[in-house]
Amino acid sequence: MAATPCDVDSAILAGHGFIEPPFALGHECVARVVETGDAVTAVAPGDLVVVPWSVNCGDCDRCRAGLTAHCTAVPYMAMYGAPIGGTWGGLFSDLVRVPYADAMLVPLPTGLDPVAMASASDNWSLAWRLVAPHLKARPGARVLVVARGSIGLYVCDIARALGACEVLYVDPAPEHRELARAFGAATAETLEAVPQGFDIAVEATGRVDQLGLAVKCLTPEGICESAGNHFRPGELPLLDMYLTGVTLRVARDNVRAHIPDALTLAASGKVAPERVVSHVIDWEDLPAALPEKHLKPVFVRADDGCSPTSAT
Ligand SMILES: [Zn+2]
Ligand SMILES: [Zn+2]
CATH class of the missing domain: 3.90.180.10 (Medium-chain alcohol dehydrogenases, catalytic domain)
Structure with a gap:
């Protein structure tokens, strides 16, 4: 239908x-x-x-x-x-x-x-999985979303509905940012590393440099979910991740x-x-x-x- x-x-x-x-x-x-x-x-x-x-x-x-x-x-x-x-x-x-x-x-x-x-x-059910269980474990968490399309926007909607105290949506597309603001998120065109700025990060860009920046924004023992299809290889800031104690989950969705x-x-x-x-x-x-x-x-x-x- x-x-x-x-x-x-x-x-x-x-x-x-x-x-x-x-x-x-x-x-x-x-x-x-x-x-x-x-x-x-x-x-x-x-x-x-x-x-x-x-x-x-x-x-x-x-x-x-x-x-x-x-x-x-x-x-x-x-x-x-x-x-x-x-x-x-x-x-x-x-x-x-x-x-x-x-x-x-x-x-x-x-x-x-x-x-x-x-x-x-x-995408809708994936977005639920990317943020809902983590917000249940960390009520009122600060959520960073680095995305390029529907997944990230669904995450903004779900995160605010489930009590995130702050959501930042990063995407170069102005029409996507406008939608994210309608869901109550703050927005930015490009991602700048804000050390210890967020408890939960969601990356859905398929770009390793964006994933690397997202993990650099996490609070100690923070969690990052990567939902981008990374068709190209790249490097992650593993030493930063080690020092912060980051959990990175990269998974096809069940x-x-x-x-x-x-x-x-x-x-x-x-x-x-x-x-x-x-x-x-x-x-x-x-x-x-x-x-x-x-x-x-x-x-x-x-x-x-x-x-x-x-x-x-
Ligand atoms: Zn798909
Ligand atoms: Zn089976």
Whole structure:
């Protein structure tokens, strides 16, 4: 019903990825179930669901431990939108096959808008994971966000909603900074190291120099989450990090484990993910519009109820 590019898709479209095109893109969407296999009991045709970006079985030791991005029942890196661990297609397709549907799919809570929540497959739920557990452990923390797109803006929204006393959002794009200010964040065009300025840092730029500056801003025993795809190598200030006692977490997101928590926050009314949606575009215009540089376009299908015959 509604699909949107992840921040990494713009890097892939710009040729910075590591997989040779062509392949099916897209790993963020809210979909309507059109048909289910015999063993499926948790969802039924007609249901609106969030489809997680990574494919996972829900039943292996890793999945049971919440490490859903590292499921051992499927090839390593099995995901939509990039044929790294097998070919599963992309979520910009008209129809998508979802294996392990009972474990994979998360029904969209009533009242949530599929357009606003198209990113719950990845970026919205990732943003929750980047900051919510750390703010729970450090109530009222100061949060630094160094970013280039939707992930960082979602983090600003979530951090303020969950009680961060201060949020600084750093991004060269003025329209992104304006949105961050609407979420209650202070903003800056470029990052300057503020020693011991922040308890939590989130880096989502894919640039190692920005990650290095972010960790230099941390208070003793502070934590930095890196959500950028670092396609290029670089150096980190390891001695500074040693002296400060920094924790750096660099991880693909086990998104299925916390999509429900991220949706609960979205339904609470304390956040406004719909503000990050920059354009709502007709599904048929997707191929032409996707390469254009937009913050967070959402491509929307007309809702015909999606019976199997009408959808095909
Ligand atoms: Zn992604
Ligand atoms: Zn598994």
